[in-house]
Amino acid sequence: MAAVTSVFRPGLFNHKVAIVTGGGTGIGKAISSELLELGCSVVISSRKAEKLEAAAQEMRQKIPPSSPAIVTPLTCNIRSEDDVKALVSSVLNKYGRIDFLVNNGGGQFTSPAENMSSKGWNAVIDTNLTGTFHCCKEVYSAWMKQHGGVIINIIADMWKGFPGMAHTGAARSAVDNLTKSLSIEWAASGVRVNAVAPGTIFSKTAMDNYKELGPLLFTKSAKFNLAKRLGVPEEISSAVCFLLSPAASYISGATLRVDAGQSLYHSMWEVPDHNAWPQAPEGENLDALREVLNPKSKL
Ligand SMILES: CCCCCCC/C=C/C(=O)SCCNC(=O)CCNC(=O)[C@H](O)C(C)(C)COP(=O)(O)OP(=O)(O)OC[C@H]1O[C@@H](n2cnc3c(N)ncnc32)[C@H](O)[C@@H]1OP(=O)(O)O
Ligand SMILES: NC(=O)C1=CN([C@@H]2O[C@H](COP(=O)(O)OP(=O)(O)OC[C@H]3O[C@@H](n4cnc5c(N)ncnc54)[C@H](OP(=O)(O)O)[C@@H]3O)[C@@H](O)[C@H]2O)C=CC1
Numbered sequence: 001m002a003a004v005t006s007v008f009r010p011g012l013f014n015h016k017v018a019i020v021t022g023g024g025t026g027i028g029k030a031i032s033s034e035l036l037e038l039g040c041s042v043v044i045s046s047r048k049a050e051k052l053e054a055a056a057q058e059m060r061q062k063i064p065p066s067s068p069a070i071v072t073p074l075t076c077n078i079r080s081e082d083d084v085k086a087l088v089s090s091v092l093n094k095y096g097r098i099d100f101l102v103n104n105g106g107g108q109f110t111s112p113a114e115n116m117s118s119k120g121w122n123a124v125i126d127t128n129l130t131g132t133f134h135c136c137k138e139v140y141s142a143w144m145k146q147h148g149g150v151i152i153n154i155i156a157d158m159w160k161g162f163p164g165m166a167h168t169g170a171a172r173s174a175v176d177n178l179t180k181s182l183s184i185e186w187a188a189s190g191v192r193v194n195a196v197a198p199g200t201i202f203s204k205t206a207m208d209n210y211k212e213l214g215p216l217l218f219t220k221s222a223k224f225n226l227a228k229r230l231g232v233p234e235e236i237s238s239a240v241c242f243l244l245s246p247a248a249s250y251i252s253g254a255t256l257r258v259d260a261g262q263s264l265y266h267s268m269w270e271v272p273d274h275n276a277w278p279q280a281p282e283g284e285n286l287d288a289l290r291e292v293l294n295p296k297s298k299l
Contacts, residue, residue, distance in 0.1 A: 011039050021046065022106065027203065027206075029203075079123075081134050100150050103151070121167050140182075144191045179195040201230065202232055227260035
């Protein structure tokens with residue numbers, strides 16, 4: 001299979017520097033690879049050093065000879081403010097600038113809300129909401145406040161709630177709002193802040209996170225969008241590269257849904273038939289409704 005080639009102009013991001021959290025797998029790997037192809041040096045960052053190093057090796061082999069880009073793997077748990085400070089400081093020491101921050105690292109587990117422990121809830125909120133905040137704040141304070149830049153937050157299709165993953169729905173919705181607040185507060189520094197809300201995007205690592213449930217969740221999900229197929233990480237990457245690029249110079253505070261209309265369509269979560277709902281009030285409208293539902297009842 002041929003390698004995907006960016007639709008953007010070669011050299012578009014020459015000599016820029018990006019941090020991509022979760023940059024070694026799935027969506028983050030696709031974003032990092034496309035940025036490298038376009039000339040941007042990328043720091044890929046997540047918790048597991050071995051995984052990052054392997055991803056960096058693979059990416060190095062694919063950087064076009066014409067690209068001045070360098071890829072650097074650096075470990076960081078975004079839940080820890082100290083880790084994030086150390087990451088940003090290392091990037092500035094090595095590269096002397098940070099043009100782009102892509103807050104992609106994150107995730108969750110499936111569980112009905114009533115079975116979530118406080119520890120599990122906090123793990124997901126700390127990762128997806130607080131982790132994103134840590135990265136935005138540190139990159140802004142240490143670099144973008146004085147020099148400008150672009151931040152992209154990867155969120156999720158939580159627009160109709162997120163039954164089965166209520167913790168991440170709450171966290172991502174909060175990041176959608178954080179994106180707007182930061183875009184306003186940091187506008188005068190020349191910082192654009194946007195979000196991308198993916199639909200269901202297949203990668204091996206994303207699916208494996210759900211263990212034996214993974215294949216079922218992903219295959220079942222494929223029909224709940226207008227394309228009638230799953231997305232792939234490259235389809236998120238191109239949206240991110242657009243928002244990072246000068247083509248999006250008039251876009252800030254926005255969330256771009258890259259979901260083939262999934263958020264407009266019906267949900268995977270089935271509400272079972274039940275009689276638990278309060279009855280509608282008696283009156284002429286309910287009488288008329290009963291007649292429509294059961295015309296013979298009048299006889
Ligand atoms: C319903 C339709 C779904 C279709 C799929 C469509 C959408 C796909 C969206 C995606 O985002 S795919 C990307 C998937 N990738 C990831 O999620 C990767 C990152 N995920 C994680 O790191 C974890 O999920 C995490 C919970 C965010 C963090 O895990 P970690 O192991 O670092 O946390 P701990 O601190 O060890 O655990 C804390 C606590 O959390 C609870 N918990 C963790 N995993 C599970 C689980 N699988 N099931 C139930 N509970 C879980 C648990 O209480 C843990 O505490 P302990 O019990 O271990 O003491
Ligand atoms: N795939 C999909 O359908 C969708 C994905 N998303 C979101 O997109 C992002 C990328 O997911 P995807 O590529 O699909 O799945 P992956 O599981 O491949 O990616 C998740 C990445 O996040 C990193 N990560 C997790 N926790 C932390 C942490 N505490 N600190 C730093 N890095 C962390 C992981 O690396 P490590 O374990 O080494 O820390 C991993 O690289 C996630 O935020 C995900 O929730 C949103 C909507 C849909």
